[in-house]
Amino acid sequence: xxxxxxxxxxxxxxxxxxxxxxxxxxxxxxxxxxxxxxxxxxxxxxxxxxxxxxxxxxxxxxxxxxxxxxxxxxxxxxxxxxxxxxxxxxxxxxxxxxxxxxxxxxxxxxxxxxx
Amino acid sequence: xxxxxxxxxxxxxxxxxxxxxxxxxxxxxxxxxxxxxxxxxxxxxxxxxxxxxxxxxxxxxxxxxxxxxxxxxxxxxxxxxxxxxxxxxxxxxxxxxxxxxxxxxxxxxxxxxxxxxxxxxxxxxxxxxxxxxxxxxxxxx
Numbered sequence: 108x109x110x111x112x113x114x115x116x117x118x119x120x121x122x123x124x125x126x127x128x129x130x131x132x133x134x135x136x137x138x139x140x141x142x143x144x145x146x147x148x149x150x151x152x153x154x155x156x157x158x159x160x161x162x163x164x165x166x167x168x169x170x171x172x173x174x175x176x177x178x179x180x181x182x183x184x185x186x187x188x189x190x191x192x193x194x195x196x197x198x199x200x201x202x203x204x205x206x207x208x209x210x211x212x213x214x215x216x217x218x219x220x221x222x
Numbered sequence: 223x224x225x226x227x228x229x230x231x232x233x234x235x236x237x238x239x240x241x242x243x244x245x246x247x248x249x250x251x252x253x254x255x256x257x258x259x260x261x262x263x264x265x266x267x268x269x270x271x272x273x274x275x276x277x278x279x280x281x282x283x284x285x286x287x288x289x290x291x292x293x294x295x296x297x298x299x300x301x302x303x304x305x306x307x308x309x310x311x312x313x314x315x316x317x318x319x320x321x322x323x324x325x326x327x328x329x330x331x332x333x334x335x336x337x338x339x340x341x342x343x344x345x346x347x348x349x350x351x352x353x354x355x356x357x358x359x360x361x362x363x
Contacts, residue, residue: 122238138237144299145291147241169291176291177242179229182349196229 108155110139110148113170114177146173232286232354234338244288244352252282252358281358290342290350302342302352 142148146169230246
């Protein structure tokens with residue numbers, strides 16, 4: 108049973124010296140199944156496809172959810188992350204703009220004074 | 223020290239790789255303590271009570287609260303199953319990485335845990351919340 112990573116995974120244990128397992132790293136056995144089920148990997152063979160027990164749509168959703176979780180996205184911001192409005196948060200917890208980010212419009216000062 | 227906020231995630235090891243299984247709301251780091259003993263003697267005439275290091279180290283515990291990978295039932299169950307598997311590895315060190323900041327920017331701490339405790343709960347319209355505690359081994363590895 109084999110699967111390959113869609114995102115970098117931190118290397119630990121006897122592989123810790125590598126720092127990260129890069130995108131495309133192939134895992135086998137229980138590792139391949141676990142990483143596929145949580146959306147970090149895509150299955151490479153029929154055995155893994157049969158074992159993960161998800162439809163193609165569910166697999167895509169798990170892969171999106173994994174990217175969101177790895178970026179620490181809170182559920183309230185899932186849609187912003189999905190629409191690429193944000194890519195994550197900075198170290199102060201503010202949004203990091205994504206490809207579809209729009210700067211919030213400044214309030215019109217004339218409109219404010221007329222009220 | 224940077225205060226971790228939104229953007230933190232908890233990763234649990236499976237073999238030689240760690241994958242994010244939860245986005246975090248809060249993290250409490252380990253309270254590592256070098257143990258001491260009261261080294262007073264009967265003939266000590268000083269007011270102060272002397273203490274000396276015992277040479278033993280208590281690794282403390284970490285705890286965290288967050289949202290599990292919440293793509294669908296299979297992903298959630300896989301996250302819980304992996305945590306549960308690690309909980310059952312009594313006496314086996316389990317590598318755990320908590321990183322914060324977007325992407326791969328930083329690591330808060332990386333501890334070898336002797337055991338894990340989990341307490342998942344479903345928060346309506348929010349996803350599956352989980353409280354995680356981990357006993358840190360006093361042995362530095």
